[in-house]
Amino acid sequence: MGRKLLLTHDHVEGIQGYTAYRANGGYRSVEKALKKMTPDEVVEEVKKSGLRGRGGAGFPTGMKWSFLAKPDGVPRYLVCNADESEPGTFKDRYLMERIPHILIEGMITSSYALGANTSYIYIRGEYFYVARILENAIAEAYANGWLGKNILGTGYNLDLYVQVGGGAYICGEETALLESLEGKRGNPRIKPPFPAVAGLYGCPTVVNNVETIAAVVPIVNDGGDEYAKIGIGRSTGTKLISASGNINKPGVYEIELGVPVEEFIFSDEYCGGIANGKRMKACVPGGSSVPILPDYLVCKTAAGEDRLMTYESLSDGGFVSGSMLGSGGFIVYDEHQCIVRNTWNFSRFYHHESCGQCSPCREGTGWMERVLHRLEKGEGNMSDIDLLVDVAKKIEGNTICPLGDAAAWPVAAAIRHFRHEFEYHVLHPDKIKDPKHGHREPIMPVKPEPVTA
Amino acid sequence: MAEVIQGTRAFNPSTRAGIKFSDEALKTIEALMKRYPEGKHKSALLPVLHVAQAESDGWLSPEVMDYVAELMKLQSIEVYEVASFYSMYNLKPVGKCVLEVCRTSSCWTRGAEDVIDYIGKKLNIREGETSPDGMFTLKTVECLGACGGAPMLQCGAEYHENLTEAKIDSLIERYRSEGRRKSYTDLDYQNTK
Numbered sequence: 001m002g003r004k005l006l007l008t009h010d011h012v013e014g015i016q017g018y019t020a021y022r023a024n025g026g027y028r029s030v031e032k033a034l035k036k037m038t039p040d041e042v043v044e045e046v047k048k049s050g051l052r053g054r055g056g057a058g059f060p061t062g063m064k065w066s067f068l069a070k071p072d073g074v075p076r077y078l079v080c081n082a083d084e085s086e087p088g089t090f091k092d093r094y095l096m097e098r099i100p101h102i103l104i105e106g107m108i109t110s111s112y113a114l115g116a117n118t119s120y121i122y123i124r125g126e127y128f129y130v131a132r133i134l135e136n137a138i139a140e141a142y143a144n145g146w147l148g149k150n151i152l153g154t155g156y157n158l159d160l161y162v163q164v165g166g167g168a169y170i171c172g173e174e175t176a177l178l179e180s181l182e183g184k185r186g187n188p189r190i191k192p193p194f195p196a197v198a199g200l201y202g203c204p205t206v207v208n209n210v211e212t213i214a215a216v217v218p219i220v221n222d223g224g225d226e227y228a229k230i231g232i233g234r235s236t237g238t239k240l241i242s243a244s245g246n247i248n249k250p251g252v253y254e255i256e257l258g259v260p261v262e263e264f265i266f267s268d269e270y271c272g273g274i275a276n277g278k279r280m281k282a283c284v285p286g287g288s289s290v291p292i293l294p295d296y297l298v299c300k301t302a303a304g305e306d307r308l309m310t311y312e313s314l315s316d317g318g319f320v321s322g323s324m325l326g327s328g329g330f331i332v333y334d335e336h337q338c339i340v341r342n343t344w345n346f347s348r349f350y351h352h353e354s355c356g357q358c359s360p361c362r363e364g365t366g367w368m369e370r371v372l373h374r375l376e377k378g379e380g381n382m383s384d385i386d387l388l389v390d391v392a393k394k395i396e397g398n399t400i401c402p403l404g405d406a407a408a409w410p411v412a413a414a415i416r417h418f419r420h421e422f423e424y425h426v427l428h429p430d431k432i433k434d435p436k437h438g439h440r441e442p443i444m445p446v447k448p449e450p451v452t453a
Numbered sequence: 454m455a456e457v458i459q460g461t462r463a464f465n466p467s468t469r470a471g472i473k474f475s476d477e478a479l480k481t482i483e484a485l486m487k488r489y490p491e492g493k494h495k496s497a498l499l500p501v502l503h504v505a506q507a508e509s510d511g512w513l514s515p516e517v518m519d520y521v522a523e524l525m526k527l528q529s530i531e532v533y534e535v536a537s538f539y540s541m542y543n544l545k546p547v548g549k550c551v552l553e554v555c556r557t558s559s560c561w562t563r564g565a566e567d568v569i570d571y572i573g574k575k576l577n578i579r580e581g582e583t584s585p586d587g588m589f590t591l592k593t594v595e596c597l598g599a600c601g602g603a604p605m606l607q608c609g610a611e612y613h614e615n616l617t618e619a620k621i622d623s624l625i626e627r628y629r630s631e632g633r634r635k636s637y638t639d640l641d642y643q644n645t646k
Binding site for chain 2: 355
């Protein structure tokens with residue numbers, strides 16, 4: 001049983017409310033930080049912890065914080081990114097719904113560290129009921145003196161607000177989020193300047209994911225060194241994994257980074273194996289944007305080593321035989337799922353969510369969706385498969401924000417590992433007419449023969 | 454003479470005669486605008502549009518958007534461009550219950566297509582259509598962050614997860630008997646799992 005830092009009190013009755021949360025050690029990090037530490041000391045602990053951004057990019061949080069510009073007389077902002085929209089990811093919703101106060105506590109401690117006096121939690125509009133839960137928690141925090149003027153008599157002031165979005169995946173990108181928070185369309189900004197220099201209202205701003213901010217609580221309580229003891233190498237601490245797809249026990253699991261992928265999928269402590277006694281065909285380990293892995297590369301790397309749930313191990317082999325930890329949106333597919341249909345599904349998503357600012361993404365995602373739909377319907381040609389690879393290459397790296405890459409990678413990876421399945425769609429249009437053809441004609445991945453000299 | 458472009462009108466206060474939000478909504482809007490620094494009240498636009506939509510039978514007509522612009526001292530175009538960007542704002546009339554079924558990968562692997570088919574047949578409507586009695590609109594949406602409870606649908610602020618045909622039946626029955634659209638202020642925020 002791994003250690004838990006965020007979901008420790010997950011099943012305590014009434015933990016959603018202030019009384020139970022406080023009785024279980026809540027708000028200790030605020031007391032410790034405000035009364036006994038300087039802001040820089042808090043930043044130092046976060047640096048020591050090795051905490052990396054939990055939203056997907058995995059950028060070291062302490063370093064991001066230290067980039068924050070501090071010009072005199074200009075307000076600084078902390079904005080929490082609760083726009084969780086990456087398909088396969090639902091950990092932040094779970095955390096905010098179950099233990100809303102841990103986010104509020106993390107926001108206060110982090111805002112103090114960054115010298116912010118106004119902070120915002122930008123939450124996706126669809127999570128409306130979660131926004132209400134957070135607003136209740138904030139009201140309780142104000143009532144108990146953790147927010148507002150002169151917190152704990154230390155002279156530190158902080159106001160915290162929840163902002164509800166309008167439904168757009170792109171607002172999970174930090175500069176699009178800031179645009180949206182300013183009441184505009186969610187078009188990502190060109191960087192530089194980075195938000196640390198010119199973010200919200202042109203002021204220095206840090207944008208962090210919900211889980212990242214929550215992780216600051218145990219880091220301040222127990223010290224950064226203690227946090228860094230968990231995990232392997234540069235993957236320190238615990239991570240919330242959203243497990244979904246064809247597994248026996250979908251849900252949110254807090255793991256110590258470094259758990260073997262095989263254990264995560266098949267042990268009863270976590271996913272509990274593949275549902276209905278079927279075989280695993282593929283896995284997307286980090287949300288829809290990361291490359292899909294065929295069964296033989298999920299639990300072992302190409303070199304035959306055990307694959308672990310860490311940033312490094314999941315990306316072992318680069319894009320040829322690896323993937324990414326990403327946001328921890330772990331989707332498992334059984335032998336009866338059609339990879340072509342799934343890839344089309346993802347492409348439709350990215351086409352729908354492209355903001356339309358950059359031509360390669362706006363046009364390219366539409367092209368990929370239409371070509372994939374044609375293949376999936378059995379109306380494609382062999383040349384379509386290479387056309388997809390070509391379009392994906394022309395999107396990748398040619399857009400302002402990473403949505404273009406996120407749209408291109410899953411397509412390129414699906415073709416890399418499952419080309420025979422795309423070819424099958426071209427060669428046997430009669431067998432795939434039924435939308436549920438995967439159930440009738442399971443096509444398993446083919447492990448390439450090792451090349452010998 | 455005012456120019457008419459694709460159903461939107463040029464700014465002209467007289468065309469909005471009759472549009473007025475409830476006092477409670479106006480108070481909420483005022484409070485929302487005060488959350489931001491001096492001169493940055495435009496930040497409240499997204500939440501305000503949610504209030505406006507709840508006050509206007511679930512959708513935003515050009516007149517309602519003009520009214521919002523006037524309330525927030527913005528240009529109408531600033532409101533139009535935002536309302537048309539985000540998927541939660543309806544720019545056409547919708548039924549009293551909008552059933553938004555997630556169709557993205559995790560839900561798809563667990564039968565989202567069957568859910569869409571089932572609701573469509575039951576209500577005799579296709580995706581994007583509203584039932585003739587104006588009660589239900591069937592909409593497909595992209596990932597709503599409930600992949601662990603797939604397949605799922607959202608209606609208003611409520612999430613309904615691990616859907617089965619029986620669950621959908623009772624849900625539709627309950628909504629039909631409730632028969633009304635909940636407004637921004639009386640939305641219940643408890644999960645309905």
